[in-house]
């Protein structure tokens with residue numbers, strides 16, 4: 187039997203997770219807790235129930251199905267008591283309105299590759315492939331490694347989206363079966379970084395630099411978040427760091443492309459997911475930066491002589 191892991195989504199025909207048309211496999215569990223994360227269901231390494239009360243039609247099927255009293259009616263209102271739930275899945279199986287969903291399936295490498303290989307023709311025609319995302323794929327290292335090795339053996343291009351918060355040796359072990367790396371750079375100041383995501387940036391900056399000594403294409407990604415890094419100073423500091431990394435890479439003389447920086451505009455679309463998981467959405471009051479301001483920040487980054495994705 188092939189290795190198994192916990193996956194919360196397999197997205198086919200993805201065009202934002204690397205070159206070409208891709209299948210993105212989202213693995214559960216992350217060591218950072220970015221308060222704006224648009225995949226909050228990827229943070230916990232365990233399976234979770236998502237409850238959307240607005241979709242509930244009050245049929246009572248889940249109350250009957252649950253042997254642990256985790257679904258109750260209080261004054262005519264359906265309440266899901268998360269503390270009592272043992273994640274058996276009986277209620278989600280019996281709910282047909284979409285109000286209850288289990289997020290996180292235990293799947294094998296064979297299961298995942300069956301879906302990934304179904305779109306092999308699209309990868310070949312578009313220069314796409316498979317991307318591992320999350321969560322943080324390195325938190326399920328053995329499973330990620332097995333997926334990447336299988337994809338390479340099948341001739342599928344492989345990419346990884348990673349937060350970089352681990353030891354270099356962890357990523358180094360997987361590099362022989364990774365074709366490109368996408369990695370977040372959220373702030374250059376370790377304390378601001380710690381306050382925003384729950385950990386310092388020290389290990390991340392080491393990984394970013396180590397990657398420059400390889401021949402892997404690297405895309406750095408900066409989500410532009412109001413109150414965290416939406417200033418010319420913060421973006422300028424990231425661009426200056428990428429400039430230094432560009433110099434390191436050029437000095438290798440191995441023909442590897444310079445690193446690219448992508449600035450991603452904050453959006454507030456994840457509120458429903460946070461509520462469904464019983465989590466506080468701390469980014470609920472933030473306003474998205476304007477498109478014009480995003481372009482200004484990109485121009486600023488470009489002025490450091492680095493490759494910046496987008497208009």
Ligand code: SF4
Nearest residue numbers: 252271272274275277
């Ligand atoms: S997953 Fe099982 S224990 Fe949890 S609420 Fe549903 S039926 Fe009850």
Ligand code: SF4
Nearest residue numbers: 242243245246248281
């Ligand atoms: S089974 Fe679904 S629709 Fe029926 S009461 Fe439970 S949550 Fe609501």
